[in-house]
Amino acid sequence: MQITSPDRAQLRKIIRQQRRALTAHAQHLHAQKLAENLCRHPAFRNAKRIAFYLPEDGEIDTAYLIERAWRYKKEVYLPVLPPFGHSLFFAPYTAGSTLQANRFGIAEPLCQPHHWLRARQLNLILLPLVAFDNHGNRLGMGGGFYDRSLAFTRHRKQWHSPHLIGLAHELQKVEQLSCESWDVPLNMIATEKNIYRF
Ligand SMILES: Nc1ncnc2c1ncn2[C@@H]1O[C@H](COP(=O)(O)OP(=O)(O)OP(=O)(O)O)[C@@H](O)[C@H]1O
Numbered sequence: 001m002q003i004t005s006p007d008r009a010q011l012r013k014i015i016r017q018q019r020r021a022l023t024a025h026a027q028h029l030h031a032q033k034l035a036e037n038l039c040r041h042p043a044f045r046n047a048k049r050i051a052f053y054l055p056e057d058g059e060i061d062t063a064y065l066i067e068r069a070w071r072y073k074k075e076v077y078l079p080v081l082p083p084f085g086h087s088l089f090f091a092p093y094t095a096g097s098t099l100q101a102n103r104f105g106i107a108e109p110l111c112q113p114h115h116w117l118r119a120r121q122l123n124l125i126l127l128p129l130v131a132f133d134n135h136g137n138r139l140g141m142g143g144g145f146y147d148r149s150l151a152f153t154r155h156r157k158q159w160h161s162p163h164l165i166g167l168a169h170e171l172q173k174v175e176q177l178s179c180e181s182w183d184v185p186l187n188m189i190a191t192e193k194n195i196y197r198f
Pocket residue numbers: 138139140141142143144145146147148151180182183
């Protein structure tokens with residue numbers, strides 16, 4: 001089924017409902033399976049600076065992966081939204097970090113802006129998403145924040161860091177998403193069942 005542009009909002013609504021309807025048990029199981037598969041993958045093992053996200057709205061939980069990353073002495077980052085502007089920065093996140101809500105109510109590490117990194121300084125970014133397809137296209141929540149922050153990756157002839165991996169429940173997969181000129185495609189998508197490479 002081809003999903004056309006006007007349907008993006010409708011598709012977001014349907015999949016977000018399905019994602020929220022997952023039981024706590026299913027959520028736990030999916031997150032654990034995804035973490036077991038992904039933390040063995042070279043894309044994760046070889047990355048030193050990794051951006052995660054904290055789950056909202058039924059997004060797959062990153063807690064197991066973050067634990068692994070801390071154990072392997074990797075640098076863990078979470079996205080932060082500056083009070084003005086539409087691009088993401090990434091703040092260091094440790095077990096001792098204090099979190100505070102941003103203007104969308106999403107928790108972010110409380111830290112001085114001079115500690116923030118830009119996307120291009122990371123080796124790997126794990127992105128949340130609402131839907132994905134067989135070609136690595138990603139539908140997000142509709143803010144365009146990741147797309148804006150990763151727009152620079154579209155102008156490169158050869159692939160460099162950061163590696164982009166979407167994390168999702170298998171139920172978020174659709175046959176084909178219509179994509180817009182600004183949508184940044186992903187290198188991989190990990191679910192509880194598969195690791196898709198594009
Ligand atoms: N590189 C960019 N420069 C300027 N505006 C952009 C850019 N990328 C996306 N946008 C704007 O962001 C809006 C939302 O984009 P889109 O619907 O693709 O969001 P999304 O991918 O679901 O969100 P997110 O990236 O936050 O997960 C679009 O209307 C688009 O105009």
